Amino acid sequence: MSFKDHFSTQAATYAKARPTYPPALFAELARLAPGKLLAWDAGTGNGQAAVALAAQFERVVATEPSAAQLAQAVPHARVTYHQSAETAPMLADGSVDLVTVAQAAHWFDRPKFYLEVKRVLRPGGVVALWTYGLCEITPEIDATVYRFYTGQVGPYWPPERHHPETGYRELDFAFAEQPFPVAAMELTWTLAEFTAYLRSWSAVARFSKDKGFDPVPAMEAELSTLWGGKARKIFWPLAGRLGRVP
DSSP states (O other), X not given: OOOOOSSGGGHHHHHHHSOOOOHHHHHHHHHHSSOSSEEEEESOXXXXXXXXXXXXXXXXXXXXXXXXXXXXXXXXXXXXXXXXXXXXTTSOTTOEEEEEEESOGGGSOHHHHHHHHHHHEEEEEEEEEEEOOSOBSOHHHHHHHHHIIIIISGGGSOGXXXXXXXXXXXXXXXXXXXXXXXXXXEEEEOHHHHHHHHHTSHHHHHHHHHHXXXXXXXHHHHHHHHHOSSOEEEEEEOEEEEEEOO
16 A cells, blocks of 8 residues: 655744643553563654653654655654654564554555554554544534535545544554543634644545645634633543554
8 A cells, every 4th residue: 555645845844733632641552561671662753752752661663654744753762763664674572562643544555554563563452543633623613624524625535534523433453452541632822823734634635635725714714703712721631542463
């Protein structure tokens, strides 16, 4: 399966505008792991999860197939970045305590990836995949965003988007499963910050390329009355799959 690149064209926007994962999630994953020596973050994008893991682990290897995404990666003394897809040839067999994939497992060749996870994890090692769908702000704003998501840019979502929409419940998974930690992202954003986030959507980038114009300004104008002149709290529930190797 070839690498499906939906984010390189808006890598800088993605790095600046995506919400950040809660530190408590990484603390809980570290608690569940058999040790804190080495973590592998696959599909790292700009390194958001990798840097958060570095607060818990002595060393983090972060892999990402997109050179444009890696160019935006946040440097950290305990994080080493490599351009790679679903494999980590730089990692020795049975050397990793935790493997994570944040908002990327639905793009992977998962059978290939799962074989690699089983190779690199040490006994009792943990693998965690997580995702998020649409955010929650207010019922009126949510309804407007949903119309934009399913209507104007809806045809431009790739088929794999189904998995974030269903919280990875239908994603194939090859490990002894345990409950995924309860977690959510919460941020307070202005309307301008929120619409920057909309521009990081792969469907918006594909729409803009196909139609020759950016659909976000019209969406911003529609939201402005509902939003008001203040920053608003935004909530993204996280869902995922967590497993352990024998």
